[in-house]
Amino acid sequence: MKILLITPLYSYTKTRWTPLGISYIASLLKTNGHQVRLFDRMLKSYQLGNKELVDQEMKKEILSYQPDIIGFSTISEVIYDTAECVSFIRGFFEGTIVAGGHHCTALPQISLNKMPGLDYVVVGEAEYSILSLAKGDSPHHTEGLVTRKSEKPNWTHPRIENLDDLPLPDYSIFDMDYYTEANKDTVRGIYLRTACILTSRGCPFNCRFCSESLNFGKGVRFHSADYVVENIERLVMDYKVEGLYFHDNNFLYSKNHVENICRKLIQKNLHRQIKWAIQGSSVFINEDILKTLSEAGCIKIELGIESINESSLVSMNKNSTISLNEKALSLCKKYDISTHAYFMTGFEDETITDLENTLTWIKKYRPDTFSLHPLKIYPGTALYADEGGGFFENNDWTEENIKSYFRQDKLSSISPEERHKWYYKKYKNFSTRYQRINLIKSNPLKSILRMAYKKLFPRAKN
Ligand code: B12
Ligand code: SF4
Known part of the structure; x- marks a missing residue:
């Protein structure tokens, strides 16, 4: 067919x-x-x-x-x-x-x-x-x-128990010239020719705003290290990538899995050919794992910090704490692994002072890059069941309706005008300056010149 x-x-x-x-x-x-x-x-x-x-x-x-x-x-x-x-x-x-x-x-x-x-x-x-x-x-x-x-x-949700039963993903279906073109955003703040890869499905946690366990079921399943490394070898050979971005929700969840992949990358000498980035929870970060990651070519860990307000973390059922996040950021620095901090805004108990404090916290704990995303209420999440008001069930799925639903700040007591003002007055300039400095610090001169050229001629090929 x-x-x-x-x-x-x-x-x-x-x-x-x-x-x-x-x-x-x-x-x-x-x-x-x-x-x-x-x-x-x-x-x-x-x-x-x-x-x-x-x-x-x-x-x-x-x-x-x-x-x-x-x-x-x-x-x-x-x-x-x-x-x-x-x-x-x-x-x-x-x-x-x-x-x-x-x-x-x-x-x-x-x-x-x-x-x-x-x-x-x-x-x-x-x-x-x-x-x-x-x-x-x-x-x-x-x-x-x-x-x-x-x-x-x-109807039942199918669950592929042995992920290695699946043939290697077919990247040729994508326009890989576009997807692997060198840029500074796939591995945030580091200019590389990058491809994406997945080594596991599922997440051990259950944050109230996330629907991962609905899609993938409870628990985590893994591809074997052999499958993963075969996939990587193919990406390096076919698309000449110099970077990889791992899409796993929590790459660090299984120490065994991480060690097996890292060992294989070193055995195959791939740790010298590719730089890679992962998403991981601070809960799993310790000196041992960072040493293993760093030796195998991992250059960046993205952390879902979300908030520096403990009560927001608790109310969102986020399985980490502020002190774990702070510790993770300093340990990563020790092992020379760059970090990205994801933050969210729009929690119930959040105030403008919390947002201000977030910027102060960033200055103190210095993740290399960071981003701030509005909290959105997606169907299939615990948050939607409590706060979604049956929006998708009761409304037409027009562009206007959907966009206005996602623009709402349903939980926050900060008014949209106040948030907007804070964002443009405080956050935007701070973020642009901070990330620009990081870009210069984290990339060799050759990459910086290439980025400048791309800025002048956005459609030019590398
Ligand atoms: C990579 C990614 C992207 C990429 C690629 C998008 C994509 N469709 O994969 C980009 C950067 C484009 C992207 C953008 C956005 N994303 Co995104 N993204 C992801 C991420 C991190 C990984 C996706 C992935 O590869 N998963 C692994 C594969 C195996 O799973 P999968 O994609 O779900 O596919 C399986 C099934 O869903 C299903 N399936 C998927 N497609 C199809 C198609 C058909 C025909 C069928 C039958 C089945 C099927 O079968 C697949 C194989 O098992 C997920 C989080 C996650 N871990 O899944 C978020 C996620 C999918 N994104 C999300 C969101 C919100 C967005 C944005 C709206 C964010 C934003 N505000 O900018 C945009 C939307 C843009 C767009 N055009 O789609 C949400 C979706 C929530 C929801 N309820 O819809 C997720 C789940 C993150 C989260 N937890 O909140 N995203
Ligand atoms: S840790 Fe990430 S993937 Fe897991 S439930 Fe929370 S937001 Fe979703």
Whole structure:
């Protein structure tokens, strides 16, 4: 069968992170004899400049490729784009249309109702469900596939117990010239030609604002070190990458897993060829693990600090403490591993003084880079159950509705005007200056000159 996968359009993100879920799905389908293509709406919008042109190009692609199945990857914040595409494509396409990913997993039946052009929704890890569909198995007996007739207890979230059963992800489905082009944002603050990779699925924690355990189930499953290193060798050989960004929610969760991968990287001499970055929780950071990481080429750890207000961490069920975060930042410095601190704003008990204190804290503990994201209430999270007000169930999924829902500051007592003022008066200048200095400190002159050239000629190739 011919399958066309489509990712949603969103305002341009600087991090060139590949949608890896798509590459796993594509790989399993191709290994089983199917043809797969990707229409990457975000990249197309970057290349073509406007949505109308992207839609026209998408229609052309569908009419010329003539797929049997079209599959959408969904994300709550951009679900209006998927909804519009489904209805647009239904106007001229009679084949099967399915959707999977985080948003549909959280709201399978509602997604079918709100997007009448959809035939099925796939919940959770979709590789084997979509393969069954491509093989022509009965949708009513396919695990993970939700039809309009499915009743809640009849669908189960598939869980791939042995991740190594999956063939290596297929990166050739992406425009890898674009995704691996050297930049300073994929590994934040360090200018590299980078690819993304995944070594595990799931997260041991359950933060109230996160839906990871809904998508991947409880606990964490791992690829073996052999699988991971084979994947890395292939990326280095095929795409000449000099950096890797690990998408694992918590790369450090299993010491054994980390040590096995690091040992193999050193055995294969890959630690001298690639620099890599991970996301990890401060809970798992100690001298032993940092030494192992540093010897194997890890140059950056991203930490989900979220808040410097202990009560916000507790109310969000965040499994770390401020003192653990402070300790982690100083230990990373000792082992010369750069850090990125993720912060969130919009918690219930937050005040402008807390935001001010965050900047003071940053100056004191000096992560190399940092970012501040508004707290958003996604379906499938504990926070949505308590505070979402059934928004997605009760409203049309139009661009206007969805954008205004995500613009709301539902929990915070800081008014939007106050926050806006603080952001532009205090945060923006502070952040730009701080990160610019870090960029100069963390990159060799050659990279700095390249970045300056790219700033002058943004579309120039490296
Ligand atoms: C890499 C990444 C990105 C990349 C690539 C996006 C992508 N679709 O993968 C970029 C930078 C573009 C991105 C941007 C955004 N992201 Co993002 N991103 C991630 C991240 C860190 C990893 C994704 C990944 O590779 N996972 C591993 C693979 C194996 O899992 P998967 O992608 O979920 O895919 C599996 C299933 O979901 C399903 N599936 C996925 N696609 C499809 C398609 C079909 C047809 C089917 C049937 C099934 C299916 O099968 C896959 C294989 O098992 C996740 C967090 C996470 N750990 O998943 C957040 C995450 C997906 N992002 C999120 C968000 C909010 C965003 C943004 C809105 C952020 C922002 N405000 O800018 C934008 C939206 C832009 C866009 N156009 O999609 C949220 C989504 C929450 C939600 N309820 O929708 C997540 C879950 C982070 C979080 N915990 O909050 N993101
Ligand atoms: S640690 Fe990260 S991935 Fe895990 S539940 Fe919290 S936010 Fe989600």
